[in-house]
Amino acid sequence: MKELDVLLSRWVDRHAATAAPAESAAFDRLLELQDPELARYLLAGDLATDPDIAALVARLRDSRP
DSSP: OHHHHHHHHHHHHHHTTTOOHHHHHHHHHHHTSOHHHHHHHHTSOOOOSSHHHHHHHHHHHHTOO
16 A cells, blocks of 8 residues: 555654664564554554554654655
8 A cells, every 4th residue: 555655664764763672673563464454553543452563653643744
């Protein structure tokens, strides 16, 4: 999904170099999810069960223009 690519690429461009190890690990786990699950978290507002992924998703959503 193009929308997911934009959100994820924006995070990489802005935060990947300075992210804490735990946040980078959460991002890696997030990338392992299937697109429908990613869309539910990032676009539909569903809450991830993994607290680290949930925090990262909140940060990703907050960074949308």
